[in-house]
Amino acid sequence: MSSSVVTRFPPSPTGFLHIGGARTALFNWAFAKHHGGIMLLRIEDTDRGRSTKQAVDAIFEGLEWLGLDWSGEPVFQHRRAGRHVEIAEQLLREGAAYRCTCAPGDIEAMRQRARAAGRPQHYDGTCRNRPQSAAAGPYVVRFKAPQTGETVICDRVQGDVAIANEQLDDLVILRSDATPTYMLSVVVDDHDMGITHVIRGDDHMTNTARQILIYRALGWALPVFAHIPLIHGPDGAKLSKRHGALSLTAYRDMGFVPEAMRNYLARLGWSHGDDEIFSTEQFVRWFDLDGVGRSPARFDMARLENLNAHYLRCMDDRELLERLAAHLPVTDFATGWPSRLSLDLKQRLVAAMPALKERAKTLSDLARTLEFVFASRPLKLDDKAQTLLTADARAMLGETADKLERIEVWERAAIEAALRDLAAASGLKLGRIAQPLRAALTGTTVSPGIFDVLYILQRDEAIARIRDQTTA
């Protein structure tokens, strides 16, 4: 089994997990599953100052919600610092790295000079050939990168990409406080963890070239690289926190469902012919690097909403109600609602769910269509509802209430029959009765089907709401 696939998802806990990171995780996860391998999770917290416990928890929470699991315990990169330093020292001993005592200000100056001269703005290698014994004062350890030739990245998505080595300067692998940097840590960890495939955003492209150099210096075998295009915001710029990117859990709280998010993310930068809607199982079966494109995709809320609506409509009614109930606590307009729905109400909602769910794009939408259920009498009517209730309409409401009172069993078919009967008897189109009724029952002119509204409300409450308007 030594040849089986091992991928990893390596978020840095400096903020929440956003759509871009989630998609990278999804691809790594699907790729591993597709090939019968595993995905490992590594928390890249070598930047101690910016890493937080909250961010780590947020990442776990996001992955869990999306339904992505990993093998074994998460690896916290900073705990492996000893190992990283050991490798740095090995590199130092072998002459593949050196101590650099250049001051930050000097380095900044040489960057400016290089840029002005039309050269890549890099560290110029001042300490590279200085006798190491002469090193005094604080120092960083730099990797001694080849200065000529080129490094070719054989990428499963990007193809062969050649980067001239002069573009790659001697990067820092150990900071002046002796802690390892990202560039060293990833290489050592990917190697030690037995990673076979590195699937990451293409913003890592040049990093990969530098990392390949480190692999070579260490004599380690390279993993397979696959750089996937980034997800951009609606404006075309890279998705980032300060750019309005939202956390995965923010989408959860807006009422999106993980199966829809997975489907949506899967189709961003990857395709399988004309297939648009597919299960996660199907996705895993289909997913491979060949289907990944090379151009960035923009995040499109409308598309996500459409998929979410689809998954809501296909969902089992009981399951959907459970998810709705779980979602209510984070729904801002539902704060005054009962913390637990009564069993009786749940039963009615499940029965009405087929009609309710087809008008909702999100769980929040679904909750909103139920606002009328929890309104308290006498209802406050909005303007449009108000104008609907003319004297004639109120008179008709009285007749309607009378008719409804005579219904024997309060169920949807009987309610519908009664109302259609009433309409036919008075020679009116159903709408002439339904609209005023809707206004009286919900206080608005838009709601689920009127028969469902009546059914959900139950006879006593419905008739009371109607009478409120006839006597007003």
Add this chain to the structure above:
RNA sequence: GCCCCGUUCGUCUAGUGGUCCAGGACGCCGCCCUCUCACGGCGGAAACAGGGGUUCGAGUCCCCUACGGGGUGCCA
């Protein structure tokens, strides 16, 4: 500045030299259905960035330009 990558309808994409006067999906528009809003059905507008090559033939291959993105850190 230097380097890398990208560019098919508004958006996600199909397309791997002929089957493409470019297909699907979302969105948009119209009609139908209809108790409102939706759902659903039907129909419509909508794209190969530009210019040079290669070839009998190019959305598909090559070059240039433009535009977009990414990188260029003792961040990851």
